[in-house]
Amino acid sequence: MDKNKVGNQLKALRKAKNMTTQELADKVNISQSYISRFENGRAIPDIEMLESILTALDTDLATFFSSELEEMPDDLIQLLNTVKTLSPEARRKLNEFLLLVKKE
Template sequence: MTSPEHLTIQIGNKIKGIRKEKGWKLGEFADKSGMSIAMLSKIENGRVIPTIPSLMQIINTLNLNLADFFSDLKVDGDFNGFIFRKKEDYVSLSKEEDSVGYHYQMILNFPIDKASMEISLLTLDSHAQREKLSTSGFEYIYLIKGKLTYELGDETLEMEEGDSLFFDGEMPHVPKNTQSNEAILLVVYFITMN
């Protein structure tokens, strides 16, 4: 499932890319569109969901066809219990117009109502052992170091450094390190509150 925030980031990145292709600075874009620099910056950086009139004003200023603008925006399918992302699929973001050396990548954006969060660092020794288990809430795994096999329900996922996995903790799961070196994972638990 694609959240509105994810779609907003895609729209903002596309607007910024087209503006830069035209060689316009943000101030020039603001003058041409009649919108403020601050608002355009927030829209481009995915911090604000543009209103339909604002989006139409931007699209018209960029001299774009409405259908073409939306044609390549990605919308994921329904959430089937987990989201597995290879590091090459992360979305690059440029949040501040004049920043140098700041490289953001959006790994995951998924809304969860009424949840608390717990963050842990898990080190798995070579050939660590454990049975599959289920937990309440959702889990997010980011593999910092090593390689591992993640058994999740009926799926077997091969994870490498930089890959991430988000899933419903009710699915039986276990990470397995069959390598000779340790694996290090960042684990974020989203514990749902009833």
């Protein structure tokens, strides 16, 4: 994965969480400009920093490097992040609702 892909993916995840670069930087205890450098492909985080950023974005290395995430639109990433926070019962109800919507 090249610098631009890493940066684009980090930016998509951050935006899907409705976070600013400053909010993400505050969560990871680094400067906003450092986050910006990653997102703009001017730098690539080391594995520990990437893991810290991903933790702040409620995801992990395995998900980040999966090919599915690269192709996912921002709104779908946001939906998946929201679904992850639901209880099993709420996820079941949401799935039932979505299946009804799909039939229409």
